[in-house]
Amino acid sequence: MESVTGRISLLWEEDHPYLGPVLLIHLEGEGTPGADTFEVAGELAGRLRGGALAEGMRVRVDHRRETVESVNLETGETSDDDRPVVVDVIVLDR
Known part of the structure; x- marks a missing residue:
């Protein structure tokens, strides 16, 4: 498990038709x-x-790392990429 600490610079909320509620969080990191x-x-x-x-x-x-297969739509080639899967978000300062 990995952790990243920072201030939220962008917060986007939406309702995805298949995933349900989805948040996009962009952090201004603290040197991590x-x-x-x-x-x-x-x-x-x-x-x-x-x-x-x-x-x-x-x-x-x-968050933890998860390997996903990506497909290049132009060439059809596949590759493995790592992406973060968020386990928890803890508020440190309001």
């Missing part, structure tokens, strides 16, 4: 290398939406 944009879906997104998070809040995003 790695991912800085995270997609949160499902039960965790449902818990965090509607005012639990806001731009400017300092948070810690706990």
Whole structure:
């Protein structure tokens, strides 16, 4: 498991027709290398939406890496890519 700490610089909420509630969180990181944009879906997104998070809040995003297969639409070639799967988002400062 990895963690990234930073301030939320962009927070986007939407209802996906298949995934349900989805949040897109972009952090201004605090010197931590790695991912800085995270997609949160499902039960965790449902818990965090509607005012639990806001731009400017300092948070810690706990995530694990998952390998997914990507397809190049122009060539049909496939490749394996790592993407973060968010496990939890903890508010540190409001």
